Amino acid sequence: MSSLPHSPAKSAALSVAPGVEHHRVLIVGGGTAGITVAARLKRAGVDGVAIIEPSTHHYYQPLWTLVGGGAADIASTVRPQADYIPQGTRWIQDWAAEVDPVRHQVRTRGGLCLSYDFLVVAPGIQLDWDKVRGLREALETPYVSSNYDFRLAPKTWEMVRAFKGGTAVFTHPAGPVKCAGAPQKIMYLVADHLRRTGLAGRSRVVFGSAAKAIFGVKPFAEVLEGVVKRYAIETRFCHNLVEIRPDSREAIFAATTDTGTEQVTIPYDMMHVTPPQSAPDFIKQSPLAHASGPNAGWVKADKHTLQHPDHPNVFALGDASDLPTSRTGAAIRAQAPVLVENLCAVMRGQTPPARYDGYASCPLVTAYGKLLLAEFDYDGKPSPSIPFLNTLKERRDMYWLKKYGLPRLYWDGMLRGRA
Numbered sequence: 001m002s003s004l005p006h007s008p009a010k011s012a013a014l015s016v017a018p019g020v021e022h023h024r025v026l027i028v029g030g031g032t033a034g035i036t037v038a039a040r041l042k043r044a045g046v047d048g049v050a051i052i053e054p055s056t057h058h059y060y061q062p063l064w065t066l067v068g069g070g071a072a073d074i075a076s077t078v079r080p081q082a083d084y085i086p087q088g089t090r091w092i093q094d095w096a097a098e099v100d101p102v103r104h105q106v107r108t109r110g111g112l113c114l115s116y117d118f119l120v121v122a123p124g125i126q127l128d129w130d131k132v133r134g135l136r137e138a139l140e141t142p143y144v145s146s147n148y149d150f151r152l153a154p155k156t157w158e159m160v161r162a163f164k165g166g167t168a169v170f171t172h173p174a175g176p177v178k179c180a181g182a183p184q185k186i187m188y189l190v191a192d193h194l195r196r197t198g199l200a201g202r203s204r205v206v207f208g209s210a211a212k213a214i215f216g217v218k219p220f221a222e223v224l225e226g227v228v229k230r231y232a233i234e235t236r237f238c239h240n241l242v243e244i245r246p247d248s249r250e251a252i253f254a255a256t257t258d259t260g261t262e263q264v265t266i267p268y269d270m271m272h273v274t275p276p277q278s279a280p281d282f283i284k285q286s287p288l289a290h291a292s293g294p295n296a297g298w299v300k301a302d303k304h305t306l307q308h309p310d311h312p313n314v315f316a317l318g319d320a321s322d323l324p325t326s327r328t329g330a331a332i333r334a335q336a337p338v339l340v341e342n343l344c345a346v347m348r349g350q351t352p353p354a355r356y357d358g359y360a361s362c363p364l365v366t367a368y369g370k371l372l373l374a375e376f377d378y379d380g381k382p383s384p385s386i387p388f389l390n391t392l393k394e395r396r397d398m399y400w401l402k403k404y405g406l407p408r409l410y411w412d413g414m415l416r417g418r419a
């Protein structure tokens, strides 16, 4: 640790004003990252932990892809939040509204003032539905859906089943999204469904993506290029969805070319939209976030120790953080043990010893019964966790792992601090 404005030891000595509820460790967000960290802190014997989390339910979002493809039941992706708040951890069912890292305080929308010795920031990513003109109205029609919402993922499958040929459009927005593979996984499932139901010959599948390539990690991108070819998918890269006209069923893209940006209109008969995403607004406005630059709005965290560079009693992980890796639950599974080990060390006045190498994994479903398990680190190097298995090809066993193994690992292992 180099020149830091204040030390964690000082933070513990702050006096607590009347009306302020104090916690040794305060976790903002009880999603994948927040609950995993809370469970691990409990196992490490840390007392005085509280979680601010507004939702009564906890969701296993990775399965929403299979829900949208008609291969999983939405009810299996949700459980009561209360069952996953570790015993002895206080659950504050409210929204964090403001963070003051100098006074070590968080204010909630419900009017609470909470102080902390140590803060873990994990409120996830914000879905910016309103950034695409006409999207909300279009989602009211039977022809547009999104697996990025619990209520809409089952609608995706209804839409796909009702589709009898025509143009099926899939979008990937500009900027970071959670699970960068999810916008195309549903496309492969639909393309496979069209093939199996004899509708492929009467259909055109278009991928309108703001990205420059199918996937950011080369060895996996090469396999996916083959998948795209197999299904004869029309890829439109550097195409950012900016508007939907639900009445005429038209998708409007801002397409970037060497000479500038032009507007491209693609008519659709069904469309799966991945909404633009950003850090939650209260995080963007807080001093914990980058004020400007390419990481503007995301919480600062040292990419190896996950400690905030300006406030050493603050740690961040998961989708809201600026960690330069893929925003996935799999990445959080690797981040959480590092964060907890380092937080415990800092509580003892020591330097953080553990290091996160950027591990993330994206299980890319490429057909019913086929999956490409992309695992990689900060350097974009394939980083397989199962030795002697060729994960540079589509595999049947990995599909079953995603459908049955990983949900179990999540609910019974990760959220309990065991895996």
Ligand SMILES: Cc1cc2nc3c(=O)[nH]c(=O)nc-3n(C[C@H](O)[C@H](O)[C@H](O)COP(=O)(O)OP(=O)(O)OC[C@H]3O[C@@H](n4cnc5c(N)ncnc54)[C@H](O)[C@@H]3O)c2cc1C
Pocket (backbone or CB within 6 Å): 028, 029, 030, 031, 032, 033, 034, 052, 053, 054, 055, 060, 061, 062, 063, 064, 065, 094, 095, 096, 097, 122, 123, 124, 125, 147, 148, 149, 178, 179, 182, 280, 282, 317, 318, 319, 320, 327, 328, 329, 330, 331, 332, 361, 362, 363
């Ligand atoms: C369709 C889809 C497919 C995916 N597929 C995969 C996959 O195959 N593999 C994979 O590993 N990952 C996948 N993911 C991504 C994975 O679900 C996320 O990366 C992961 O859940 C992020 O964890 P998090 O804790 O950062 O955020 P979340 O789990 O989203 O939790 C954030 C929590 O913070 C709470 N919150 C929000 N605002 C506030 C506030 N102001 N105050 C307090 N609490 C707040 C929310 O209620 C929420 O509970 C997928 C996601 C989607 C949507």
